[in-house]
Amino acid sequence: MDETLLRGLTPSVLGILVRRGADFAAAEDAVQEALVEAVRTWPAEPPRDAKGWLVTVAWRRFLDATRSDTARRRREDLLDEEPPPGPAPAVDDTLQLYFLCAHPSLTPSSAVALTLRAVGGLTTRQIAQAYLVPEATMAQRISRAKRTVSGVRFDRPGDVATVLRVLYLVFNEGYSGDVDLAAEAIRLTRQLAARVDHPEVSGLLALMLIHHARRATRTAPDGSLVPLAEQDRGRWDTGAIAEGVRILQAALARDRLGEFQAQAAIAALHADAPTAGQTDWVQIVEWYDELALLTDSPVVRLNRAVAVGEADGPRAGLAALAALDDTLPRHTAVAAYLHERDGDVVTAARLYAEAARKAPNLAERDHLTRQAARLNSARRSP
Amino acid sequence: MAKYLLLKHYRGAPAAVNDVPMDRWTPEEISAHIQYMNDFAARLEKTGEFVDGQALAPEGTFVRYDGEGRPPVTDGPFAETKDLIAGWMVIDVDSYERALELAGELSAAPGAGGKPIHEWLELRPFLGAHPTITE
Numbered sequence: 001m002d003e004t005l006l007r008g009l010t011p012s013v014l015g016i017l018v019r020r021g022a023d024f025a026a027a028e029d030a031v032q033e034a035l036v037e038a039v040r041t042w043p044a045e046p047p048r049d050a051k052g053w054l055v056t057v058a059w060r061r062f063l064d065a066t067r068s069d070t071a072r073r074r075r076e077d078l079l080d081e082e083p084p085p086g087p088a089p090a091v092d093d094t095l096q097l098y099f100l101c102a103h104p105s106l107t108p109s110s111a112v113a114l115t116l117r118a119v120g121g122l123t124t125r126q127i128a129q130a131y132l133v134p135e136a137t138m139a140q141r142i143s144r145a146k147r148t149v150s151g152v153r154f155d156r157p158g159d160v161a162t163v164l165r166v167l168y169l170v171f172n173e174g175y176s177g178d179v180d181l182a183a184e185a186i187r188l189t190r191q192l193a194a195r196v197d198h199p200e201v202s203g204l205l206a207l208m209l210i211h212h213a214r215r216a217t218r219t220a221p222d223g224s225l226v227p228l229a230e231q232d233r234g235r236w237d238t239g240a241i242a243e244g245v246r247i248l249q250a251a252l253a254r255d256r257l258g259e260f261q262a263q264a265a266i267a268a269l270h271a272d273a274p275t276a277g278q279t280d281w282v283q284i285v286e287w288y289d290e291l292a293l294l295t296d297s298p299v300v301r302l303n304r305a306v307a308v309g310e311a312d313g314p315r316a317g318l319a320a321l322a323a324l325d326d327t328l329p330r331h332t333a334v335a336a337y338l339h340e341r342d343g344d345v346v347t348a349a350r351l352y353a354e355a356a357r358k359a360p361n362l363a364e365r366d367h368l369t370r371q372a373a374r375l376n377s378a379r380r381s382p
Numbered sequence: 383m384a385k386y387l388l389l390k391h392y393r394g395a396p397a398a399v400n401d402v403p404m405d406r407w408t409p410e411e412i413s414a415h416i417q418y419m420n421d422f423a424a425r426l427e428k429t430g431e432f433v434d435g436q437a438l439a440p441e442g443t444f445v446r447y448d449g450e451g452r453p454p455v456t457d458g459p460f461a462e463t464k465d466l467i468a469g470w471m472v473i474d475v476d477s478y479e480r481a482l483e484l485a486g487e488l489s490a491a492p493g494a495g496g497k498p499i500h501e502w503l504e505l506r507p508f509l510g511a512h513p514t515i516t517e
Contacts, residue, residue: 222417353405362437370412372405 005050006035010121011191013054015093022062024100025146028118030065034058035121094119095195099158102166103149110145111166112173117142119191120184130179160196164204164260167192171208174215182212193247202251203261209244210267213237225367229276241271262291281311298328306334314342332358333368340375349375385433385474386481388488389504392440394465399500400493407494415499418491426473426484435471442466472508481505 010031017027034057038050047053101115116122116130128138171185189205217231248264266287273279288304291297301324309317317338324331336351352372359365404412426432448455471488475481485505493499 222413222420224413224416349405353403356405357440360439365437366412366416369404370409373407373409373412376406377408 006038007121009051009054011094011097011119013058014118015097016055017058017062019093023150025150026062026065028146030058030062033061098163098192100149100152102158102162103152105148106145108169110141112169113138113142114145115166120188122179126179129177130175130181160198164200168204186212199251199254199256200258200260202247203258203264206244206248207260207264207267209240210264210271213240225363228270259291259294262287262294281307285311302328302331302334309338314338345375345379383474383476385472385508387506388471388485390468392466392468395502400497402494411494411496414492422488431473431475433472433474437469438467440466
């Protein structure tokens with residue numbers, strides 16, 4: 001049984017049912033039942049047209065489910081509307097599903113869950129495991145999301161930016177248990193890129209590919225954080241980087257810059273450098289300037305201060321940092337790093353320890369504590 | 383089987399015997415400490431005695447309902463006097479003696495100079511559900 005094939009077919013089957021007039025939640029249930037049926041019967045009797053088979057079975061299940069006195073009239077209408085059998089329609093419903101799952105009325109966590117379920121074809125159990133929550137909790141989250149979008153019509157194109165944000169959220173989660181969400185996000189973004197001609201979709205795909213290419217080197221075998229400068233560049237996935245850069249260049253050539261393209265450009269400059277020392281920091285600062293214009297995000301300006309510190313020296317970096325709100329996440333860590341590069345080891349050690357207390361996760365906290373410890377113990381031993 | 387909560391404190395517990403702030407250790411000492419705790423959890427997973435464990439951030443806030451239509455009262459972050467919990471581990475063991483033994487072992491995690499910290503851990507039994515069958 002080819003699970004990948006099933007997962008790939010899920011969104012288009014679901015899309016067809018919804019376009020035929022089925023309510024989203026009911027269609028989703030019907031498709032899940034058809035998938036279960038497929039897993040049961042396909043090994044013995046493989047269908048000639050997998051998608052056609054799924055559509056037929058799911059549609060039948062949907063009609064069975066709506067068969068009741070109150071739904072009779074509606075069902076008869078639907079039967080009337082049923083299109084004649086033939087080749088699958090050329091209209092791409094999957095795209096509509098992306099928009100539906102990123103509907104503005106959904107909270108980010110619901111949008112993510114619904115996307116993974118409806119477009120990704122993952123089971124509730126798999127999604128729950130990936131987000132480290134109980135399956136019952138995730139089932140509730142998904143059914144609430146389905147209720148929220150039930151009745152939303154498939155006739156208006158949604159906002160690509162919202163879809164991209166949802167996919168980026170999935171990518172950043174990145175747990176790797178049964179499901180690797182980073183890889184899943186890349187798969188979905190590839191699907192989207194094949195359907196939507198938009199430079200920002202390419203920008204996001206490029207960004208994901210380049211980041212993902214470095215993933216194995218970002219943590220040591222014991223789980224501790226390895227900073228970019230110390231990563232083993234020989235272990236980066238050069239194939240993925242090359243693909244990302246190619247996609248990015250094609251997108252940039254269209255001259256419709258957006259934040260994902262700019263972020264991908266920065267990632268590409270890091271990936272391009274044969275050693276950390278040879279990184280083109282001047283160009284990276286320029287991209288951060290572009291990014292700041294596009295997003296006006298304080299996090300971007302914080303990252304820009306780091307890049308300025310590399311391009312023009314730690315004093316320049318500290319000056320750029322001084323203009324920013326010092327309650328920003330990671331502000332203290334950046335200050336510590338710049339002070340260390342400026343030779344002020346005492347201040348740097350104090351700031352690293354302070355940054356460790358504010359760290360948002362354990363790996364980062366341990367990393368920053370080690371930095372403080374490194375400077376403190378170096379100071380003690382002559 | 384009985385479940386116990388092992389609590390590690392940032393503040394509020396009596397001072398450890400080997401009481402040196404972590405940023406005064408060497409990086410190798412920090413690694414050894416983390417390794418010890420990971421090994422401890424991994425071993426308990428193998429024996430089937432591990433339930434869950436998490437580290438907590440040091441900043442906490444006390445929150446209280448302040449009446450209909452009013453925002454909850456908070457005492458703000460970074461309170462200096464509170465008893466703060468650094469993290470917990472839940473274990474599921476056969477006896478109180480086994481729980482004590484494990485808590486002692488965790489308290490012996492190495493710190494500065496590679497010597498055990500002897501930190502105070504709080505051991506709290508879970509209240510069980512009401513049994514269906516009375517013996």
